[in-house]
Amino acid sequence: MTHRPQLKLGAFLMSPGHHVAAWRHKGATADLGSNFRTYADIARKAEAAKFDLLFLDDNLAVKDLDPETGARSARSAFFEPITLLAGLAALTERIGLTATVSTTFNEPYTLARKFASLDVLSEGRAAWNLVTSNLEVEARNYGTQPHLLHEKRYDRAEEFIDLVVTLWNSFEDDAFLHDKDSGLFYDPDKLHAANHAGAHFSVAGPLNVRRSPQGQPVIVQAGSSEPGKELAARTAEVVFTAQNTLTEAQAFYSDLKGRMAKYGREPDELKVMPGIFPVIGRSLAEAQEKFEELQDLIHPAVGIRLLSDMIGGFDLSAYPLDGPVPELPETNGGKSRQHLLFEIARRDNLTINQLAKRIAGARGHWQVVGTAADIADQLEDRFVNGGADGFNIMPPTLPGGLDDFIAFVVPELRRRGLFRTEYEGATLRENLGLRKARQSTARLDRGLQAAE
């Protein structure tokens, strides 16, 4: 049993739980988004359970400003993710630390520096979930920059990520001498400028942070649009994704991994880790009851608003809620998620209200309501049948939902020989089974001369 391939687990820590009404439930600490002590407890518990990583989402705004629905949302106030993870890094030793940061409203030098700092501080446990921003409410907080179209956002993201990786390679791994006798702090031949002048950015470098024990932060992505998949195949090391069935998951998995060869990459250099929203009971009936308890806490206006947001901001509240989901024009933001939701509505013949309630729980992600054995069955099925390398657990409530997963599902996965009882290594790359990030040599010959 111990020789079976091991699946990877991430703890997705949307505060205070992934269910839209989570904060009203007894299993949730309502103010988790602003409560560092509870986050610290959660991080310690996830590490004790040997999770590979913590995963934090992000928005650059109070996302919902409607007084009717926004004031009912816990997603109104929450920590900036890198700041939170730096605090958690100090209290943990092995668990990976994944922050979502958008390329749309950031500068590459600043972003490269923050993640490299987190990576050094945590001794090689940082990961960057690269996203692009498509919300008007975020663009309005960065008003000097135009709202970028979907294609432009990816164009910028492509240049952004290459530049960030170049900056992470500024100092070679063995650049630092700290030679008190000679007085040389580093070997100047082992420091390299970026000297980047591209369509979107002009950055001289070098970065003023050293490389960490894992080389550089792990790169995570979630996009499942066409440009998103190409970017992931070329650059991502973990892909966080959303497929509701094994067939869809297998198709995505083989599609994505099949695109890697043309970039000179092996399939196992990228781990596909879909999200799963598990509602766990000692019996199926208990699990279903738990789920209904959560569903009953959803304010109707909140469900419709969430659905409208997820299809790119198109307001559905004008349509009859008990009527069918209308055909909508393609919007600028979130194309692939929009497509996914319409597929669900058509497949199960749902009204707007039914679709809203359906997605309010798992927000379009894969939802499993059942016993620990039921959930382990589903995970095992996807894992052994080429649908996933691991999973990002999206607990309905926090800390309650993660406590349940750790208490009931993790032991079940271990009984099946599918999940570790001890960390394999000290860095996130070692635990994920990724190689230490190689020093990028492509630009190493450029030296500093042009930056002088």
Add this chain to the structure above:
Amino acid sequence: MTHRPQLKLGAFLMSPGHHVAAWRHKGATADLGSNFRTYADIARKAEAAKFDLLFLDDNLAVKDLDPETGARSARSAFFEPITLLAGLAALTERIGLTATVSTTFNEPYTLARKFASLDVLSEGRAAWNLVTSNLEVEARNYGTQPHLLHEKRYDRAEEFIDLVVTLWNSFEDDAFLHDKDSGLFYDPDKLHAANHAGAHFSVAGPLNVRRSPQGQPVIVQAGSSEPGKELAARTAEVVFTAQNTLTEAQAFYSDLKGRMAKYGREPDELKVMPGIFPVIGRSLAEAQEKFEELQDLIHPAVGIRLLSDMIGGFDLSAYPLDGPVPELPETNGGKSRQHLLFEIARRDNLTINQLAKRIAGARGHWQVVGTAADIADQLEDRFVNGGADGFNIMPPTLPGGLDDFIAFVVPELRRRGLFRTEYEGATLRENLGLRKARQSTARLDRGLQAAE
């Protein structure tokens, strides 16, 4: 004795010590800039000694790219300060956490969010040292933005800080209800947009972070130019400054505090905390010997380079090093520091080389070499004679120099009744004797409507 006014102490943690050759000395951990464990030890020791705050400087670049001098500098690789302080916040309970962040290459929403997050995470201990950037080497890492002139930088900084404070007031202190029964997470009447459209920024807000137990982060500034002093008189709560004599310190202190009334502020709403570079021995001879030991570690090229940087980038290596300091044209960057250094050179009739060596130690700050009693005499003299409300200690080496200050000078200050033996409060504002930041009411009537 216990009824004497109490002076405030900051620990300025330039890595690995304030002396330019610190890293070569046995008292320094050479790689402190990338060594979180040693920073954590330092933070715990400073907190045990009841320091008011930790203070981190910053640069948005590898400052010196000359292979001859830059490779001899420990200032080549170091943590991004907010990331580092978030880690230290998790390991401490009372000490304040001050990060230097420039307004020149940041966005107000991002900056407001990071500091508010640190402030909530630390339960009310964050402080922002507002600086503007004037280095070409930094501008080249943010190439899409033009290098701003001195006046433009302050113009931008003025708008920036007001906007950040407005964003910090997005949620009123009692906005969050967390009412599981009614389903209201916050009271929508207590959330306020910024709706800012100014010369430099257009930001709708509101900020997606709540206020901390101290209301909002403490605002720190260092500029001593004319626009810098006006900005400080209007907005700063701590001023970090550099005067080499009591007379200069008194003049600066009364000048700055005298400017506050026209902004409706009381003098004690701002604490003046000059930097001091103390070299401590059990005898004066031992202190002098220690200092010479450090001075002997300075590579000549490093001293000249540092001096050139400090006068705004003008290259002095072309002048005879044993000749007088030439009259130079006024440069764009660092006017007030340039003036200060020329004053020192004229007063003491120094050659270029002598000035370079003089400032290499304390980098233009006030330098005291002597016994603990000598140093306490000097601090007391400034404190009781209207030259300072406290001091930022700039240890020559870290951790060694701070260990010395804690072991020898802190007890001496306590014997004189000038420094606390226990923290007065839980937040930085309480310990500094500042009131909790009042909710800014000026913009509270704007509501969210215009942001919809």
